[in-house]
Amino acid sequence: MNKRVLTLLLSCLLLWAAVAAPASAAAPNPDLSGVPGTWAPGATPGNLNPDYPVILFVQGLTSNAGTWYQTNDMYQTAYNNGYQTAFVELYDSGGPSKNMWDNGKLLADKIVEISKAFPGKKIVVVAHSKGGVDTQTALVHYGAYPYVSNVITLGSPHHGSQLADLAYSDWAGWLAELIGYKTEGTYSMQTSYMNYFRSITDTHANASKNKIYTFAGDSWHDSSLIYLLGGLYLSKFGANDGVVTVSSAHNPKGTMVKIGPWDHNVVHNGSPMFPLIKPYLTSAAGLAAEAESSGQSTARDANPLEPVQPGSTLIRGGKHESIAVERFLVENDVRSITFDWIADQPADRLELIAPSGEKRTIDVKVEQDQELFKNGWHHTAVVAKPEQGEWTLQVQSQKPGAHLLTVQYDSALSDSLKLTTKDKHKFRVETDGSGLSSDKLNVRYNVNFIPEQGNPGKKHIQSLKKQAAAGANNELELTAAQEPGVYQTSVEVRGETAQGVPFERSLLRSVYVDKQGGRH
8 A cells, every 4th residue: 555545544534533523422411400490402413413403302200301311321322413402301300290281381481492592493302201291281282382393202101100090099198198209290190180181182273283203112021120010010901111001102193103122211211212213303204204113003093091900909008117017818829929018118127928827938129119109119029829818918117107019910810800980980890700700799999089289278188988888780989079180999809719719909990070070
């Protein structure tokens, strides 16, 4: 190789390095400190493409802007790809989570400010979890749609999450007060309230002004303990990412682009997701890619609020002293049970006692929640082929507190027992006839009325029917419930299997009554 060719080659390499280095260098974090209502641009990449839109990243429930660049390479990946970015702190960043109305109004104001800071450019919103609901609220109800082209939601509960229903159940009350997860944000994620939200959003004149593309995860089995337990509870409602079901992640006004092997955290990480969302960041490319993704939209046909709930769970909870005891029944032919003890503090000792009185050695995994039960401590274990009879779980802690126990049964009986609703006026416990008799069930209902927070002069929770026996045909009549708010119905069912062995299950369903008397 002659000297001239070598010099030319080295010059090209140096020029390439000068151009490529800024795109692959570490992008400095935005200047944000978690103060609600503040926003900051990301660093301008050296390989900036002037034709690209600005990506505005919106966080989810109980999160902050750092979710996109602290232990997440989404910001860095967008920077490497030549995109300008912006980050915003919603109310969740600096205190208790807020509902979509408060966050949506704040976000709409910030979108206007951000648009002015990037004159001549459209904004594409990439939102995780509840941030997708907050974003649609900002665009549709607070008029921010002209400043935004496309919206991409990642694991967003567009129809709510059944975990939010669990958080507001009768069994979770004491724990909620201690760890503070009963917030306006969690309240608004209850499935009945989100059904109301959909009814006034999907029919709105602004609902189709922006293209919405959604991604959903259906993997939780190999995830952290938090998503493993959430996924197990949600599995009776369908495929899910450990927090949100696939059917709930579908926006009725959007296109489900892809359902992939992600949990609720991975679904918003840069490395796996940015290559998938990149085609939808520009309008023309998005339309072309939309046609290719039509096969993923099967969630469109699913009813995310199917009014039938299978009976695979037992739920207990309440206040306890330093030693807490819960007992639960296991019927015959149960393949396995998985229990999750959620408390306000990690347990010093946990003992599981079999019906024979034998103390079982179990592998208990412990992890602190960062999602809907944020600040709560999970203690979980699996027992294969448990013997029938009454089991005892005894837990010792350093100080008095509160807990929520869920027991998931893997058994044939779980598929034969169901809670159904009719026109949001009646609840009924039914069986499929496979060895269970409906007329031999002992069904007890407890209905709590939960007005929206911030409603002056009203108790946060009012018990309307304390452990009242069911009426004819194991039905509960809710026609008289007319005051606006959520009516959370906790159901306890006891009975006997075809072999005469006692069993018990818990069922849960809510109805939201709006100010016009509509039921959702």
